[in-house]
Amino acid sequence: MDSLTHTVIGACIGDAVAGKKMGKKAMLWGALANNLPDIDVVTSLWMSQADSLLAHRGFTHSILFAVLATPLLSWFFHRRFIRHNIPFNDWLLLFGSNLFIHIGIDAFTAYGTAWFEPFSHDRVSMNLIFVADLLYTLPFLLVAIILMAISKHHPRRVFWQRFAILLNLIYVGFALRNKIDVDQAARDAFKSQRITTVDYFTTPTPLNNFLWYIVGKTDEGYYLGYRSILDECEVSPMHYVSRNDSLLIPYRDLHEVKQLIRFSEGFYSLSSMDSTVVLNDLRFGQTGGWYKPDAPFVFRYALSENANNDLVIQRGRMEAGSSEAIRQLLKRISGCPTVQ
Secondary structure (H helix, E strand, O other): HHHHHHHHHHHHHHHHHHHHHHHHHHHHHHHHHHHHHHHHHHHHHHOOOHHHHHHHOOOOHHHHHHHHHHHHHHHHHHHHHHHOOOOOHHHHHHHHHHHHHHHEEEEEEEEOOOOOOOOOOOOOOOOOOOOOHHHHHHHHHHHHHHHHHOOOOOHHHHHHHHHHHHHHHHHHHHHHHHHHHHHHHHHHHHHHHHOOOOOOEEEEEEEEEEEEEEEEEEOOEEEEEEOOOOOOOOOOEEEEEOOOHHOOOOOOOOOHHHHHHHHHHEEEEEEEEOHHHHHHHEEEEEEOOOOOOOOOOEEEEEEEEEOOOOOOEEEOOOOOOOOOHHHHHHHHHOOOOOOO
């Protein structure tokens, strides 16, 4: 999830588990603890782009890291702030709950979270919630603001803590129900459109859980589609994208390209743009694909060689959502697309 979401969730957790003894500082410590696993972003300072993609949500997002870091951090902070008479167990609960909740909610997204590092490189991706979802974050943000504003002895603090947790559980349940329905709609669409898939996935589109992105993988390429939970029609005819593996031949043995393919979990395609080969990661969708079937993919990498014949990987820019893209997103969420 995004940093804002981790910050406000951590603040609410900190207040719930240690607010009575630490006061409002518990919110600060909770926010910091919940963001701690994302310290792995510093690897981009010395790693290649492809390696840093896999390093993020790697070991610092593993169960082993949470198990080891929780008592170590708790011991350090207990000793460092011993004069405040905060029991070791309170620090243990604060750090443990935040670290495990961080790696738990990150697994809701499509990015992939390496729970089992260093024993396995497999990543957990539930594809339940987009990496930034306003409706998921907003209740925690509002509750965090309220908890900061009221006294630590206010009788309604417990109510607001429970309110945030309840809304979170309701929204996760809502997302799970949506995914079950969209998965069934996707399977029905593959059958009715006579598409034979070897694998498929569904995942929410940016900032919401109402419109979902469908990718069906075949031997030679992919079928892409969209499904709103408000649709009363079948999934529209899907857009085909060829994998174009032949474009990969000059690069397939290069370490960075292998890492990009591993990061994509096998859902990649190749295209040619201005004589440059572009590797697309299909898992994160398109920039406006709900109204432009041939829209560029959000995660795409231009492969080229420099003067020394070394591979240069340049990540494509993520276009900001235009007013038209947002308007079309809201329109598509509202129900089945109009047949032209």
